[in-house]
Amino acid sequence: MADSPACASAAAPSTGGGSLLIAWQLKEKHVLIVGGGEVASQRIESVLTADALITLLSPTKGLHARTKELIDAHPARITYYDRRFSGPGEIHKMDMVLTALDDVNRSREICELCRKAKVPVNAADIPDLCDFYFGAQIRDGPLQIMISTNGNGPRMAALMKKRLQSALSGKEGEAIVRVGALRAQLKERAPGVGGALGRKRMKWMSEVCNSWDVDELRQLDDVNILKLLDEGWEKDAVPTLHQLKGQQKRNGPRASPSSNFLQSSNFSEWLPAIGSFALGAACTTLVFLARKR
Amino acid sequence: MADSPACASAAAPSTGGGSLLIAWQLKEKHVLIVGGGEVASQRIESVLTADALITLLSPTKGLHARTKELIDAHPARITYYDRRFSGPGEIHKMDMVLTALDDVNRSREICELCRKAKVPVNAADIPDLCDFYFGAQIRDGPLQIMISTNGNGPRMAALMKKRLQSALSGKEGEAIVRVGALRAQLKERAPGVGGALGRKRMKWMSEVCNSWDVDELRQLDDVNILKLLDEGWEKDAVPTLHQLKGQQKRNGPRASPSSNFLQSSNFSEWLPAIGSFALGAACTTLVFLARKR
Structure with missing residues (x-):
């Protein structure tokens, strides 16, 4: 087997310190989400993207408006139970567990159960308990992009997302x-x-x-x-x-090259050049008129 | 529990068809890589990024030059065995298994053992056996970006990577x-x-x-x-x-605003405008000269 962690750290490659970014497959897999607040609603949306079957546990009074909407919109995908997490029995049939609870101790307990049962788990806001993290995401049909700052704050991930989006045409x-x-x-x-x-x-x-x-x-x-x-x-x-x-x-009539050219040219790109041409012409005219007098 | 897969598919959300993109944590975790070729070398690099401890199984004659380099460069991270995969005993202490073999049947066998042992597994080139896929990646210190085309070909992922990289300054x-x-x-x-x-x-x-x-x-x-x-x-x-x-x-001397302005302006951006100005001036001069005659 490999060296002990303590020995190994000394020779850690300079490229380390990151995560393994992967595209997890959840088609028809069972995902347990514990909690019904705003973060839970985001988790539901991420997991629906991957065609999973969701079991959601949360007292009704803890449901965010968006969570309610999602429950109503996807009755065949989301099985909702108006109750709290009850114990180890909830986990053993699951392929993944996501907790989004305010109660850190309860979240910690669930994570430990998952670790024992070897079920991948993410606990919102308790990074050291997670098998994996979420990141900022861009989606355009089959194209999915994830941006992770490896724990350096969601703000910078959002900023990077904005910058990357500007490089994409949406096509x-x-x-x-x-x-x-x-x-x-x-x-x-x-x-x-x-x-x-x-x-x-x-x-x-x-x-x-x-x-x-x-x-x-x-x-x-x-x-x-x-x-x-x-x-x-x-x-x-x-x-x-x-x-x-x-x-x-x-084989048939098509747009002529010249009309293609006009279509593909962006008029606004020409504006500065046209403006400069006009300015050059105007200045020279003034010089000639001044000379005439 | 949730509906049967057959029922559920009919009501799949229109946003489905994707993966769950996640940042998997492997710090000091044990990863088994079976195979030593070019793909294995790429897997080793991905996993080193996440500070994992690697056990590598491959006959020496199957080692790619890059794989050899990595084994030599990271003795505390990579424990290399000059032999083939021997059976279920190899898996039970592992946190993740990656196969990169030409032998599809052997790969399939290893995947089934992993599924039973609930160890996440990826088999290169056998997508239907994988718990997760890899994608094109961009790394800049703590920033990691993954691009997945959800099985629509690595070429387009590489193309997207190039496009996204052009939007980043590297800073x-x-x-x-x-x-x-x-x-x-x-x-x-x-x-x-x-x-x-x-x-x-x-x-x-x-x-x-x-x-x-x-x-x-x-x-x-x-x-x-x-x-x-x-x-x-x-x-x-x-x-x-x-x-x-x-x-x-x-508190001390700094660059003046005007020198900052000159530094930040890109001369080449002004060239078209300067050219157009000159052209405008030249045309007008010609008109005036023609009139004089």
Whole structure:
């Protein structure tokens, strides 16, 4: 087995001090949530995202308005009991337990039961008892992003979230869905797991994703996917979207390059240049007029 | 308990189809990695980030160069055995198991043993057997970001990672460390858990993080923290970094506002405007010269 913790710490890698960020799978798994307040409502939403089946324990008087809404909206997903946590029997069928209680001692007790039963557990506000932490999250369809500051405060995680969101166009989720569709159709056309064909598929998919941008990828509708497989995969090439559209043009009327140019140009981007041009013209006119007098 | 899976699926929330993204804690926990190839080396690096103690099983001939390097670099963290997985006895002391084997059947076998022993497990390339998935990751000190496309291909995750990285200055980690230091010093000055004081502390920290930008936050050295607590927290205010520095200025020479302006302006940003100005001037000159003739 490994060295004792005390010995090991001395040689801890300089890259340490972090967490293992993972995407936990909860589809049709059973999650117990103890508590019904605001934090509990956030936990419910996180766990619904992962298609879990929730058992919720909380006296009705402790239910937050959002928790009530969620209970009403997802009767097949959330089984609600108007009572407190009663003991070890609540845990043994569970795949995960989340506590969101004001009572720290009760929370600590539940965590210890979970540890014994080897059920992953998170206790809101008691970090040292948790198997795992939550973080700030961004979701756009199949795209999920988590931001953790490893215990350095939720404020900075929220700030990072805002900054990362500004880098996304909101079209990434759509692009990922379309690339998923392309991948599925490619696998139908060239089936099999691993081997030389698997590597060739991976390499070609990789080249498409690297040479097309997000906005182009989301234009991969069924027609474009077929065309890309015919003109790209079959010919061992990666045509651009422009080239694919050029081929469509021969088959029917399409927007002309000039109208495309006008559409894709953002007028506001030109404003400073137009302003400067006008200012340059105006200044020169003034110089000439001054000279005339 | 909750409804049967079949019933529940029909009422699955529209937000479903995702994972539960979490930051798993592995400090001084025992992780078994079976396999020594390239994927195993990536697993080792992820797990070292979280300060785990690794037991690695792989015949020497199956070790990737990077895996060898890691074994040599972290003798107190990685206990390496030159042999294959031998049976259930390997698992019962483990907190997590990761397989990275070419042998799918062996991998499947190990996963089943883990499921029985309630040990979280990930099998590379066999998604349906995994308790959790890995994703693309960004790390900058205490800041960790994970990008998951929920099984829609690693290429798009890599593309998203690149896009998100371009939104970060690389100074966020430093800023988070300094905010952590501010938070710790504030807690020393105004100690206690929860209650009105806890809420006041949280509100003030929140205001500081919202009104200062990342580049300002990373300038929170010990002197500035002290000044911010004296001039901010104590007076129930949130002074700007400029205001704090203004106070320092009285105590010693600082860069003048005009030199700050020149430093912060990016000359290349002005080039298009300067070009347009010149073009406007040139065109107008030509018009005047043409008229003269």
